[in-house]
Amino acid sequence: MNLSPIGEACLIAREGRRLRAYRDSVGVWTIGVGHTSAAGPPQVAPGLAITAAECDAIFARDVAAYVAAVRSGLTAPVGPHAFDALVSLCYNIGPSAFAGSTALRRINAGDAAGGAEAMLMWARPAAILGRRRTEAEQFVTPYAA
Structure with missing residues (x-):
């Protein structure tokens, strides 16, 4: 499974550009679509500026790593909306935190509702709770056909 166009648009809207x-x-320090130095090049520092094309290339490289992390950790079948929500969560908390998360553990155990609820445990800083709510809602709500 891969990040859907809807999931990509939601992730970019959540992160900003x-x-x-x-x-x-x-x-x-952050640039592009939520890119930090922890994700790899470029190293983000004050004064750094990138073009729109560079932003798109950095995002494509970054998101591929988070998609791979979700694929690696997820053993339960989920729909595209749920996969997209998990990629968004992983993009924000990082692959290691995602791999050890209660949300992933519950989802893999067959408790999708509990997994969505556990996504809300990642609520620091407090300003992130709105994002977590939208991710949890995306996780449980199939896309309209």
């Missing part, structure tokens, strides 16, 4: 480096809500 900025071509100049900025500090995120917890002070981490």
Whole structure:
């Protein structure tokens, strides 16, 4: 399974798209679609600016790693909407945290509702709770045909 076009649009809307480096809500230097130095090149520092094309290339490389992390950890069957929500969660909390998360553990045990509920446990900083709610809602709500 791969990130759907709807899932990609939702993830970009959640992260935002900025071509100049900025500090995120917890002070981490960020650029593009939520790219930080922890995700790999480019290293984000004050004053860094990228083009729209560079932003798209960085996002494509970054999101591929998070899609792979979700594929690797997820053993239960889920629909595209749920997969997309898990990629969004993983993109925000990181592959290691995702792999050890209660949300993933519950989903893999067949408790999808409990997994969606556990997504809300990732609520720091408090400003992120709105995002978690939309991810949990996306997880449980199939896309309209």
